[in-house]
Amino acid sequence: MNALLQPVRFGELELNNRIVMAPMTRSRADDQAIPTAIMVDYYAQRASAGLIVAEGTSPSADGLGYCRTPAIYNSQQIAAWRRVTDAVHARGGKIVLQLMHCGRAATSHNKPAGSRTVAPSAVQANIELFTDAIGMAAADMPHALSREEIRQVIADYRQAAINAREAGFDGVELHCTSGYLPMQFMSENANQRTDEYGGSVENRVRFTHEVLASMAEAIGAGRVGLRFCPGNKFNDIEDSDPTATLDVLLHVIDGMNLAYLHIMRAHTRKVDAFAVARARFKGALIVNDGFEPDSAEAAITQGQADAVSFGRHFIANPDLVERIRDQLPLAPFERKTLYSPGPEGYTDYPRYSQNPVEENA
Numbered sequence: 001m002n003a004l005l006q007p008v009r010f011g012e013l014e015l016n017n018r019i020v021m022a023p024m025t026r027s028r029a030d031d032q033a034i035p036t037a038i039m040v041d042y043y044a045q046r047a048s049a050g051l052i053v054a055e056g057t058s059p060s061a062d063g064l065g066y067c068r069t070p071a072i073y074n075s076q077q078i079a080a081w082r083r084v085t086d087a088v089h090a091r092g093g094k095i096v097l098q099l100m101h102c103g104r105a106a107t108s109h110n111k112p113a114g115s116r117t118v119a120p121s122a123v124q125a126n127i128e129l130f131t132d133a134i135g136m137a138a139a140d141m142p143h144a145l146s147r148e149e150i151r152q153v154i155a156d157y158r159q160a161a162i163n164a165r166e167a168g169f170d171g172v173e174l175h176c177t178s179g180y181l182p183m184q185f186m187s188e189n190a191n192q193r194t195d196e197y198g199g200s201v202e203n204r205v206r207f208t209h210e211v212l213a214s215m216a217e218a219i220g221a222g223r224v225g226l227r228f229c230p231g232n233k234f235n236d237i238e239d240s241d242p243t244a245t246l247d248v249l250l251h252v253i254d255g256m257n258l259a260y261l262h263i264m265r266a267h268t269r270k271v272d273a274f275a276v277a278r279a280r281f282k283g284a285l286i287v288n289d290g291f292e293p294d295s296a297e298a299a300i301t302q303g304q305a306d307a308v309s310f311g312r313h314f315i316a317n318p319d320l321v322e323r324i325r326d327q328l329p330l331a332p333f334e335r336k337t338l339y340s341p342g343p344e345g346y347t348d349y350p351r352y353s354q355n356p357v358e359e360n361a
Helices: 039-046 075-090 148-168 181-186 207-217 241-254 273-280 293-301 311-318 319-325
Strands: 008-010 013-015 019-021 051-057 096-099 128-131 135-138 171-175 224-228 260-264 286-287 306-308
Touching: 008 286, 019 319, 039 075, 039 135, 051 075, 075 096, 096 148, 128 207, 135 148, 148 171, 148 224, 171 286, 207 241, 207 260, 224 241, 241 273, 260 273, 260 306, 273 286
Parallel strands: 019 051, 019 306, 051 096, 096 171, 171 224, 224 260, 260 286, 286 306
Antiparallel strands: 008 013, 128 135
């Protein structure tokens, strides 16, 4: 696994290895969207990753959608995240924050009083979301953003990037997939606008471009990454031509000098996202979805990518880098505790030990 363990530079980010921890919602923040003490432990345990991409975090109260997910729009949230980044840095790690605005994929039961559910258009997502208050709830009917309100959302992202740096993060990643606000703008069913943000794919990609440009201007493009997955239908998204969407997206970010592109395996056979991204994106490329240590090593050695991100393997293997280095077996994760509150299935996965007595101690 020599290639995975080599250091690499992504923009302003100096990584000790090419094993990236993918962003994963784990629902362990408190009801004020403030990171908790067990989140400090969780990320610190995994600090040997070349880069940690911390879970999707809202840039504003309006951007929240799920229960117990964090945000970074006030001083209490910033201070709590600082404890996370300090713990990761103390162990020699690098960590960036994924900024996730849920847009219409939200319910008021998971949002603070006075906040709104917003989207490109007033089209309700055909989904349900879990709430601690009432169980499953339908998504809200969203408020359609005006041009002025779009500018405010972009400003919220910009401020969130600044807040992330204040909290000690090494950079930020824009969550531009899984049916959240940037992808809602790209979607033909969620975006029914007739202005410069709707209609053609060039217009529908405009919001993402403007958000990236605003964050890059605020903290430097070399500290800004982008995550995308062509054809992802999660949260009621429709895109009849994901190839065109990827093509236009890569065109508009060309020359921005972003730190990296974090591309997921396409959820459609219409496009080979990895090959297109490698050919069209001039910067560092992280690939994701379904990789094992052997296939990740091959992706690096064959020039398919510069790094590989792992999700589920980092859940159950806080020492994933060491296990890959020493060719040790990987532990399976427990699905039922993915989103439950508390440390079970979160911070209680052990590091590898060949001594059963030590492992059970």
